[in-house]
């Protein structure tokens with residue numbers, strides 16, 4: 001089967017790889033669509049990926065073949081993969097934070113068998129049915145939607161809060177749309193690219209500004225129009241530093257986007273204003289069920305969150321470069337075919 005394989009030096013190429021055979025308890029899933037994630041961009045464009053690996057974890061598909069002993073699934077059923085739950089016993093799990101369960105196997109982003117190809121092999125026990133009202137293309141948005149739900153839940157944001165989202169790429173846009181669907185009305189998005197600012201307004205932001213329009217903070221006092229919660233979705237150090245400056249007393253900054261440059265955090269400001277800075281990683285303990293429900297509810301503008309034109313396996317590298325350059329606002333979906 002054709003796959004977009006990482007070949008080193010920030011490049012992908014279409015190669016033929018064997019179709020995996022389902023073992024006992026496994027299901028072979030035919031990938032319908034797989035979204036390109038910020039993590040994929042870091043791994044490929046910054047050269048961290050292991051040559052020979054196939055990336056892509058934001059997929060939805062249909063059951064293609066069942067391994068021995070698998071019951072309750074039939075060929076053609078639309079499915080997504082639910083994340084591994086925490087152990088339920090460790091300090092993190094007991095505190096309601098299974099996304100950082102202490103008993104997890106170490107995360108190995110390099111040893112990866114992803115879905116930028118035609119078939120993936122998954123344990124049947126971790127499959128979820130895609131609701132009838134949701135296409136598999138839209139269902140491929142389940143993982144980033146679950147991430148947005150998790151960061152929003154951790155932040156403690158309330159509907160009457162003034163919220164700032166820094167960065168309006170796929171993650172910032174999804175965070176904005178999910179906030180709006182949760183009744184948050186006062187959302188400002190800061191983003192340098194005009195097309196992304198326009199898209200932010202279309203998916204639920206009340207205001208979209210350039211990062212240079214954010215004021216510098218006076219010492220020990222809030223800016224004129226402060227925010228109670230900021231979601232930093234850009235992964236840029238300058239955005240994180242500006243984000244902290246925009247918080248009101250007792251405000252919360254949630255780091256959602258990873259990045260290479262490290263921000264300088266003004267601890268004096270955090271002390272005097274009792275600010276909270278937190279990271280949000282992965283998903284809630286309830287897994288992908290609530291995200292599937294939200295996607296199927298029709299309350300998210302999926303046609304604006306997903307780019308209208310899908311790419312094929314030979315176009316993944318190019319789409320990654322365009323995403324990194326800020327040219328594409330929404331999530332790019334990959335169809336596991338080859339165009340030429």
Ligand SMILES: [Zn+2]
Pocket residue numbers: 037038039057058143144
């Ligand atoms: Zn992802």
Ligand SMILES: [Zn+2]
Pocket residue numbers: 086087088089090091092093094098101102103
């Ligand atoms: Zn645990």
